[in-house]
Amino acid sequence: MYGVGATDYSVLRALTAPADAAKAHKDKAVSAEQQHSTGDAMKTPKSKEQVTAPPVCTLSYIHPEPDSPWLTYLAQVDRVLPHLGHLARWGETLKRPKRALIVDVPIEMDDGSVRHFEGYRVQHNLSRGPGKGGVRYHPNVTLEEVMALSAWMTIKNAAVGLPYGGAKGGIRVTPSELSRKELERLTRRYTSEIGIIIGPQQDIPAPDVNTNGQIMAWMMDTYSMNVGATATGVVTGKPIPLGGSLGRVKATGRGVFVTGSEAIRRLGLDVKSLRIAVQGFGNVGGTAAELFAQAGAKIVAVQDHTGTIIHEQGLDVAALLRHVSSHGGVAGFSGAQKADDEAFWGVRCDVLIPAALEGQVTAERARKTTAKLILEGANGPTLPAADDVCASRGILVVPDVICNAGGVTVSYFEWVQDFSSFFWDEDDINARLDKILGNALARIWDTADQLKISLRTAAFVVACERVLQAREERGLYP
Numbered sequence: 001m002y003g004v005g006a007t008d009y010s011v012l013r014a015l016t017a018p019a020d021a022a023k024a025h026k027d028k029a030v031s032a033e034q035q036h037s038t039g040d041a042m043k044t045p046k047s048k049e050q051v052t053a054p055p056v057c058t059l060s061y062i063h064p065e066p067d068s069p070w071l072t073y074l075a076q077v078d079r080v081l082p083h084l085g086h087l088a089r090w091g092e093t094l095k096r097p098k099r100a101l102i103v104d105v106p107i108e109m110d111d112g113s114v115r116h117f118e119g120y121r122v123q124h125n126l127s128r129g130p131g132k133g134g135v136r137y138h139p140n141v142t143l144e145e146v147m148a149l150s151a152w153m154t155i156k157n158a159a160v161g162l163p164y165g166g167a168k169g170g171i172r173v174t175p176s177e178l179s180r181k182e183l184e185r186l187t188r189r190y191t192s193e194i195g196i197i198i199g200p201q202q203d204i205p206a207p208d209v210n211t212n213g214q215i216m217a218w219m220m221d222t223y224s225m226n227v228g229a230t231a232t233g234v235v236t237g238k239p240i241p242l243g244g245s246l247g248r249v250k251a252t253g254r255g256v257f258v259t260g261s262e263a264i265r266r267l268g269l270d271v272k273s274l275r276i277a278v279q280g281f282g283n284v285g286g287t288a289a290e291l292f293a294q295a296g297a298k299i300v301a302v303q304d305h306t307g308t309i310i311h312e313q314g315l316d317v318a319a320l321l322r323h324v325s326s327h328g329g330v331a332g333f334s335g336a337q338k339a340d341d342e343a344f345w346g347v348r349c350d351v352l353i354p355a356a357l358e359g360q361v362t363a364e365r366a367r368k369t370t371a372k373l374i375l376e377g378a379n380g381p382t383l384p385a386a387d388d389v390c391a392s393r394g395i396l397v398v399p400d401v402i403c404n405a406g407g408v409t410v411s412y413f414e415w416v417q418d419f420s421s422f423f424w425d426e427d428d429i430n431a432r433l434d435k436i437l438g439n440a441l442a443r444i445w446d447t448a449d450q451l452k453i454s455l456r457t458a459a460f461v462v463a464c465e466r467v468l469q470a471r472e473e474r475g476l477y478p
Ligand SMILES: NC(=O)C1=CN([C@@H]2O[C@H](COP(=O)(O)OP(=O)(O)OC[C@H]3O[C@@H](n4cnc5c(N)ncnc54)[C@H](O)[C@@H]3O)[C@@H](O)[C@H]2O)C=CC1
Pocket: 207, 208, 209, 210, 211, 252, 279, 280, 281, 282, 283, 284, 285, 303, 304, 305, 306, 329, 355, 356, 357, 358, 377, 378, 379, 404, 405, 407, 408
């Protein structure tokens, strides 16, 4: 499954190997360091990837703060443009969402009052197919965050070769403050409001932070009532009886495990000897931790919105999953020591899995971590300055747009199964998932080796070529 062509991985190995091995690779390591960039321009030469100017957002309707997800995305685009050849003339396309819908979502609360919530659906790019991407319920959701998340979906879907553009949605809400009935009203009203731009052939939502199969069921039902026919293909991540796919719930975490295992293999590491720290213990982080623990790794630290826990000898992940499911978070778990939140980043580990929110791996935290490998379960967890620190410290980053692509890949399977009304078994789904992710990662890794760039920029090269090629071939005029 992980079979790949003969590739020179010695540069990456040298960047992550102990000092003596790195010395043996001195020449290559020096050249790689030049290519792989660093945050400290005084000590090391500028890399091909390092952009001299901070990214500029030319859109009048958002005013991003420094380190905002949209600026992170723009910085990533600036790093790929020099590698796009003639397609770079279409580069501005990547820096603007095609369509952004802001909706007012009024609902009647259980006490009879009326509250209004801000909702969004952004379609960043539709050149390669319908929009595809999740829906987030979180109090910090903003237009520009959803723009960034939708743009990463464009890149992710193209990097994996799925026939989709990129989209994302969200509501600015603290869902834990709503009753189940209020949550249902919120979801149904939001679905009706964005109903003018979603549809099985237009844009297909799915779960993201704080949304799940039940929310997808309400979305599917609302959309279906509005169009007058059952439209299972309008959302993915649905419960199985409503046209959901086996394997979707665990697919994102499984993808982190599959791509992470391949990176571990290429680095010459043994999973059984690895210590792993995981931030975010929800759908993605919980599943990734479970699979790595089953493979023999020690999960030594977990952080979520309720706190940080550490266990030097390795946590009992199955027990922690049960605790989180009954208590809503890791806080209070009896099988570990409670720790200070910032201590999480300095915990002794080999692999770090950020699987919570954007912007968590700052330059300072990248300097602090002992990890050799970062597996991005979350979208946009690493700031560009932290990417530079990782490169200069020899920390390999498997970027979000391939690492967490397992979820949307099985969403694609769900959509295909819904259209054909023919459902596959779970072994079939997992085998197809592993193959697609393995092939996509191999292509990205080859590109990184050839161009001497990071895996993130390589993933962007593969994806942006596909997106802009489609843009060019379709042309601009009706
Ligand atoms: N659900 C999916 O299929 C996919 C999710 N992702 C990304 O993975 C990440 C996690 O998503 P899910 O696991 O689905 O969400 P979830 O809602 O199941 O879990 C989120 C986790 O993050 C933790 N968290 C929230 N705020 C935090 C904070 N300030 N500090 C530490 N932990 C915090 C929560 O406690 C929870 O454990 C997000 O970035 C999401 O966009 C990416 C691809 C697909």
